[in-house]
Amino acid sequence: MGIRLMKIAVIYFIIGVLLGLFLSVTHLMNLTSVHIHLNLLGWTSLAIAGLLYHLFPMLERTPAARWHFWLHNIGLPVMMFAIVLGAATEIPTFYLLATIGGVITILGILCFIINVLRNIDHTANSQL
Template identity: 40%
Template sequence: MRMGILFLKLAALYFLVGVGMGIAMEIMQDHRLAGAHAHINLIGWASMALFGVIYVLFPNAGDTVLAKLHFWLYNISLPFFMLGLCFLLVGNTSFMFLLTIFPNILVLSVVFFVINVFRNVKLGNINSFIQKGD
């Protein structure tokens, strides 16, 4: 369950960053970073919150090496990916290496998540979770 809680907490931080970016872009009337804003809200907030919920509901999946690899690779790659995207969106191509390395690491972490889900998310796991809540 620990991985699930960590994903949920970081998702909340990305939600704050995404909302803050949206408000800042609107105040400045400069929407060049809209793509990064959308990515932060989708792969930072929404996706990470869903990962967290899945790992909380299916603690067997959250307690695996795959979950730990997923967590660390995702959370190391996402900020660098977004930084590279922000530079690109404002016209600075000096940091393109960030966009050649870190999105690929993020995708690898998602592959680990998918493998983990197929291996460890089972109906019996959710039923035992629900019964514990009674």
């Protein structure tokens, strides 16, 4: 799970960087939030989660790890595409879809938080 998260994190990283370049060239600043979310929730958060899963293998063996992976990686793209479509079309339904994607992502993050709080204790330090 840790390796898989780090691999998907770098995919979000290149998408976020390329989107940032695109925004810089086109001056479409109404998509800045997409750029920021891809880099923070995609690249940074998933890379750190992947490192934690790799360093503490007991974390990646839980159902919460699988829920985290899938909810985070379904919710985030839904949220990002919906924001882009909402900005491009000004159809309010897309912003509702973005909110739903955001809630799905948050549920995944909560699975990660619960997993860490339940499964890393003072004995985990001896594994490092």
